[in-house]
Amino acid sequence: MGFYRALFTKWRLKKSYKKLHRDDAVYLLLYCIRGSRAQRALIKDYKFFTDIVGSTATVAGGVPVAAVVTSLEDYPTDMDVWWTKNK
Numbered sequence: 001m002g003f004y005r006a007l008f009t010k011w012r013l014k015k016s017y018k019k020l021h022r023d024d025a026v027y028l029l030l031y032c033i034r035g036s037r038a039q040r041a042l043i044k045d046y047k048f049f050t051d052i053v054g055s056t057a058t059v060a061g062g063v064p065v066a067a068v069v070t071s072l073e074d075y076p077t078d079m080d081v082w083w084t085k086n087k
Contacts, residue, residue, distance in 0.1 A: 010048070010052060013049075013052045013053075014052050017052060017053050021063070026063045027063065028063065028064050028065075028066060029053055029063055029064070029065045029066070030065075030066050030067075030068050031046060031049055031065055031066065031067045031068065032067075032068045032070060033045075033046075033067060033068070033069055033070070034069075034070055034071045035069045035070065035071050035072040035075060035082055039086065046067065049065070050065055053065065069082070069083075
């Protein structure tokens with residue numbers, strides 16, 4: 001992602017989140033990811049997301065963030081193996 005595009009995206013996410021938080025309308029955020037994506041990208045994007053919204057683990061009064069992993073139905077072995085391998 002280019003520098004200005006990343007900056008603009010972060011600004012838009014922060015603005016939207018602050019409005020929802022101000023209206024007391026956020027109780028849980030779901031961060032959906034495809035199970036087949038590269039691991040470094042997942043970590044980088046998750047940190048980018050939680051830097052904006054915070055989480056109960058890092059910010060007092062923060063909103064919990066749950067990661068939802070999709071597209072594991074075609075995983076070569078049992079889906080639980082993916083989770084064990086990618087904690």
